[in-house]
Amino acid sequence: xxxxxxxxxxxxxxxxxYHAATATTGDKxxxxxxxxxxxxxxxxxxxxxxxxxxxxxxxxxxxxxxxxNVTTGAEMWIPMLPDFGDPDDGRLVTFVCSSATxxxxxxxxx
Numbered sequence: 001x002x003x004x005x006x007x008x009x010x011x012x013x014x015x016x017x018y019h020a021a022t023a024t025t026g027d028k029x030x031x032x033x034x035x036x037x038x039x040x041x042x043x044x045x046x047x048x049x050x051x052x053x054x055x056x057x058x059x060x061x062x063x064x065x066x067x068x069n070v071t072t073g074a075e076m077w078i079p080m081l082p083d084f085g086d087p088d089d090g091r092l093v094t095f096v097c098s099s100a101t102x103x104x105x106x107x108x109x110x
Contacts, residue, residue: 001025003092006035006109016106026052026096027105031085035109037078037095041070042102049078052094054086080107 004027007014016038019027029035041047047070053063063083070076085091097103
């Protein structure tokens with residue numbers, strides 16, 4: 001599992017760096033209201049991206065995982081919302097792609 005740093009999007013623009021997805025263990029990024037991942041599914045089948053629910057609601061119930069479906073050959077922008085961040089892991093959020101074959105992602109922040 002790798003922890004990735006978001007690339008800042010400035011008025012000058014940014015050339016995104018894409019990383020190979022890590023199936024099974026996933027990857028981590030800092031959760032905040034201005035960060036997202038851009039997932040590219042170049043595989044021959046649909047994939048899911050599961051964002052781990054971390055922490056609890058205000059009334060003590062565990063937060064559920066959030067699942068995003070990315071169809072074959074498609075791309076998706078997924079927000080890394082503050083609620084996804086694990087309070088016991090520096091507000092990092094873990095996400096796992098169901099397949100790592102031909103699946104890449106970039107992390108951006110504006």
